Amino acid sequence: MTAFSQARTGRLLFVTGAFITALFFIGTWVVGMLGSSDLLSAVMGDWIQFHRVGERLAAGEWTRLYPDSFPDGHHPDFPDGLYFLYPPFALPGTLLFAGMTPLQAYATCVGMVSVATAGSVVLITKALKGSREDGFLLGLGVLASAFFLSGLLLGHLSTLLGLVAAAGFYLHCSGRPALAGLVWALLLAKPNWGVPLVMLCLVGRQWKTVRGLVGGAAVLGLVGALLGHGLWGDWGRMIVQYNDVIRNLTPPEKQLTVFASLQSLMGVRGAPGALLLAWGALSGALALSAAYAWWIGERGGLPFERLFALAMVVILAGSPYAYYYDGIFLVTPAAVWWICRDSYGRVAWRSIGATMAFVVLWGHVGAWMGQVSERPSLVGWGVAVWSVAELVDLLGRVARDSDLQRPEQLSAREEAISIISSRSSADFA
Numbered sequence: 001m002t003a004f005s006q007a008r009t010g011r012l013l014f015v016t017g018a019f020i021t022a023l024f025f026i027g028t029w030v031v032g033m034l035g036s037s038d039l040l041s042a043v044m045g046d047w048i049q050f051h052r053v054g055e056r057l058a059a060g061e062w063t064r065l066y067p068d069s070f071p072d073g074h075h076p077d078f079p080d081g082l083y084f085l086y087p088p089f090a091l092p093g094t095l096l097f098a099g100m101t102p103l104q105a106y107a108t109c110v111g112m113v114s115v116a117t118a119g120s121v122v123l124i125t126k127a128l129k130g131s132r133e134d135g136f137l138l139g140l141g142v143l144a145s146a147f148f149l150s151g152l153l154l155g156h157l158s159t160l161l162g163l164v165a166a167a168g169f170y171l172h173c174s175g176r177p178a179l180a181g182l183v184w185a186l187l188l189a190k191p192n193w194g195v196p197l198v199m200l201c202l203v204g205r206q207w208k209t210v211r212g213l214v215g216g217a218a219v220l221g222l223v224g225a226l227l228g229h230g231l232w233g234d235w236g237r238m239i240v241q242y243n244d245v246i247r248n249l250t251p252p253e254k255q256l257t258v259f260a261s262l263q264s265l266m267g268v269r270g271a272p273g274a275l276l277l278a279w280g281a282l283s284g285a286l287a288l289s290a291a292y293a294w295w296i297g298e299r300g301g302l303p304f305e306r307l308f309a310l311a312m313v314v315i316l317a318g319s320p321y322a323y324y325y326d327g328i329f330l331v332t333p334a335a336v337w338w339i340c341r342d343s344y345g346r347v348a349w350r351s352i353g354a355t356m357a358f359v360v361l362w363g364h365v366g367a368w369m370g371q372v373s374e375r376p377s378l379v380g381w382g383v384a385v386w387s388v389a390e391l392v393d394l395l396g397r398v399a400r401d402s403d404l405q406r407p408e409q410l411s412a413r414e415e416a417i418s419i420i421s422s423r424s425s426a427d428f429a
Contacts, residue, residue, distance in 0.1 A: 048105075113159045127169050127170040145360055257320070314387045
């Protein structure tokens, strides 16, 4: 079989498998809703937090937006435990749901998730100058992933931040870094994503992007401050206490991080010293290596597309928490891997492809089968391996370029010595 035939067969198998997977899960979801005697109970999910907070904000119930205590240190029963975890500047957006019925709010969230995901695929494909076929394959892969499907079924609007990441990426690749930074400031709604990206831009001396990020952050902070009522303090206290909920009560199989995979490996909940030490060492090594790659940056011949893809996988792997719907941030690195495949070494490209397949497949195991019985959290390891493969290929590229430049540098040095020697001889004569 020729290479062309193999590639064509592989794409056909991918399209068929992705289509069947998406059709099965979406079909099961729709049939489950239609067959339920209590439709509201059937669709109850994370979307309720946006609807509930929007109603409370419209009614002026300021003290009920961010609860500052949890009964007996435990997570309240579903769905009361679905808290609005975003900073005060995100609150005005929830007013969209004020006045809606619960089912209308759910339908709106599902529509927003769908549009945001489609927009992300389009923007990323355009940023990388991919073909229509590239965009189709990327979109189908996303549609069949547990990360998109879980966000769709739960009506979780985290996918809007995936659109923010994609929009900023498109703007940066289009030569508008300051505007990209302004857009990326919205990622501060999830500080575990926004703050590391700001740090990488600083290390990478992306000054125009940093100015946009700082300007955007200032505007967002002002929006939150103008709402008054001590909301920043309420949000901060809630987040501090909610960290205990994430560490102690959230099942590891529902998360995508190295932290969750370590919890699963050690068979523990919470954050004992050994776990924190291992997590700090692994995530710290990834973060420092990524920072080094960004410091070399485009000045050192590393394309921004690859650097941003690296940032997304490293931030996800090292984050203290990331739920399944946060896997939507992997769309950009997946697109870079496929569309910019000529920029990868063969071993790295194949390694990332195999790791990506594992992440997607085990994602379904953890997201759906984990609802029935506990499964080991392995996605975090997959994302960590993906990060390492990206790093090794990028830094290896720097080493190869350096080796290629050395003969030229030696030749230039020899030529200079020869000119100096000839001049000296002429002067002596």
